[in-house]
Amino acid sequence: VDTQNLLGMLQTNRQLMDEAILEFLPKNSDTKEINLLYEMMRDYPSRGGKGLRGSMCLLWCELFSGQKRNALITAASLELFQNWILIHDDIEDGSEMRRGLPALHRKHGVELAINAGDSLHGKMWELLLTNRNALGANTTLDVLLEFTRMLNETTEGQQMELAWTSRNDWNISEGDYLLMVTKKAAWYTCISPCRLGLILSPSSRDSSFPEKLEQIIEFGTHLGIAFQIIDDVLNLTADESKYGKEILGDLYEGKRTLILIHLLTRLQSGDREKVVEALTKPRQSKSDRDIRWILQLIRDHGSIDYARKVAITHSDRAMKLFEMISSGQSRLHPKVYDETKALLEYLTSRDY
Amino acid sequence: VDTQNLLGMLQTNRQLMDEAILEFLPKNSDTKEINLLYEMMRDYPSRGGKGLRGSMCLLWCELFSGQKRNALITAASLELFQNWILIHDDIEDGSEMRRGLPALHRKHGVELAINAGDSLHGKMWELLLTNRNALGANTTLDVLLEFTRMLNETTEGQQMELAWTSRNDWNISEGDYLLMVTKKAAWYTCISPCRLGLILSPSSRDSSFPEKLEQIIEFGTHLGIAFQIIDDVLNLTADESKYGKEILGDLYEGKRTLILIHLLTRLQSGDREKVVEALTKPRQSKSDRDIRWILQLIRDHGSIDYARKVAITHSDRAMKLFEMISSGQSRLHPKVYDETKALLEYLTSRDY
Secondary structure, X not given: OOHHHHHHHHHHHHHHHHHHHHHHOXXXXXXXXXXXXHHHHHHHHHHOOOOHHHHHHHHHHHXXXXXXXHHHHHHXXXXXXHHHHHHXXXXXHOOOEEOOEEOHHHHHOHHXXXXXXXXXXXXXXXXXXXXXXXXXHHHHHHHHHHHHHXXXXXXXXXXXXXXXXXXXXXXXXXXXXXXXXXXXXXXXXXXXXHHHHHHOOHHHHOOOHHHHXXXXXXXHHHHHHHHHHHHHHHHHHOOHHHHOOXXXXXXXXXXXXXXXXXXXXXXXXXXXXXXXXXXXXXXXXXXXXXXXXXXXXXXXXXXXXXXXXXXXXXXXXXXXXXXXXHOOOOOOXXXXXXXXXXXXXXXXXXXX | OOHHHHHHHHHHHHHHXXXXXXXXXXXXXXXXXXXXXXXXXXXXXXXXXXXXXXHHHHHHHHHOOOOHHHHHHHHHHHHHHHHHHHHHHHHHHXXXXXXXXXXXXXXXXXXXXXXXXXXXXXXXXXXXXXXXXXXXXXXXXXXXXXXXXXXHHHXXXXXXXXHHHHOOOOOOOHHHHHHHHHHHHHHHHXXXXXXXXXXXXXXXXXXXXXXXXXXXXXXXXXXXXXXHHHHHHHHHHOOHHHHOOOOOHHHHHOOOOXXXXXXXXXXXXXXXXXXXXXXXXXXXXXXXXXXXXXXXXXXXXXXXXXXXXXXXXXXXXXXXXXXXXXXXXXXXXXXXXXXXXXXXXXXXOOOO
């Protein structure tokens, strides 16, 4: 499976999920204010993310010989999760851009955007309830339970990050960072999508099912950490036209990344204080000069290379766990196995 | 059933629901940031609302000969709904106080409060999923579906109100107001609690069940409208120590109420413009003098009496529909019938 094939597969999946989502979300209301709500709810889903989380779920379902059509609603709901939580994250993080366009709260104000996020959140559960006819009541509930776990972890991770920012806390260890990333990113990007794929496959009736569900937590943790670190690296190094988000936005937002944590351990206390002071300023008071200075320090101290190395350690570990989880599976689908592996490699070596 | 008995019953129900909620919500984490999240999630539930919505659900379940214990988780989840959505509403409406204490975002900042609301929202669904053992998969899903309907309506109503505020739109008819209130308040305060009670009772197996579910929408709409109008009246007339929220807060927030809509239709265009201008000012620029002047106009034009009259029309209609829905029910529980009736009367004639 080469990158072109992989991107084609992702594109196909995305279209299927987009259709399911945009078909499901309400379109028109006679009340103009409600019409605006519907428009806001359809905004992020229409901007076209990559559909990575939903695709991961579809692949893991097929990998264990499940039917893609049985996982489609759930995969689309994972994308809805991503969309509603990004509306709120963008407010919480003070992000200005999302997928190349102004963040929703910048278009409509914070008040309406919080409410639109809540409404879209509700739609996620409603969409998941439509699993009932095709999958039966019990599987529908198993899927819902996984979503509640995913949401618990994600909001706990977000809380850690927000609390660091609001308390101006830069006294963060690598371990703190990894726990935050596991909760904030790994669960909804990797762990739950894969677990849901397995839940929706015939392997959910195997005796090894509970053990595999557990193993996926470790696998997805390493994969998610690698994915997030690479995302943080890209924020400093990527080509803005391909990246979609704001380049250097993490520095302007004062986001805690492995790169900065590494840098801060390497600096003498004078420089350390200056960097912390610069990062701590409110976004609008940060000068481009400060940011360029910090970026230069990051390069000088090899913090980007360090982060890349840590990412590789975690992605290697994830690959080994993937081999272990998928080995000895009589039902394993060989073509999907190759595709899944290609996706895992892609996730941990992106250069867009 | 006199008021004392009724308040005792509400108190008993509230204790049962509080126990279920505080038992369920997470308490301690080794990570101090997550500990703070847990504390924030437990904050509003610990402040002690009246538990009206949960009690309504319990009563309607018993009214149709259901078991209170079968409805307890669902009733507690209705209270959780109220709690998480109030966290977000308080941000969206710029409210400063909630149940006699500072609003959550005033204690911890908007960012953490949005996230804590999302986390508590997730806990609501997780709590509802615990219905599975006692009620079975199908009833659990029926209850979840009602919650998604309730959330759709509530966020649509909130959107209407927020859009009016953000666009500075005072060109609102009584019909617009009633639609907003039905969506924003009647669904989660009256319609869904009663429907859920019925869903959790043995009457859900009767042939008349779908018809009753529909009738409750009309009943609960009238009840909810009466309830909300009385709430708006109380905001201008109540004793702050009993009321819990901020007296005259609606005027400071520029909230659209039937009282103001009535007043604006009665004013000459000069005064009308002045009132709209005063209401439109940002909260912190509103002078106490302006607010007192508007309050005097409201009194002079009989707008409070008008609102009370409209409330009575709707509560009378709700009572008639209640008689209709509960008539000819062989299974009807007579003591609970009296209690429910007393609660309906209490809701539409509060003076606290």
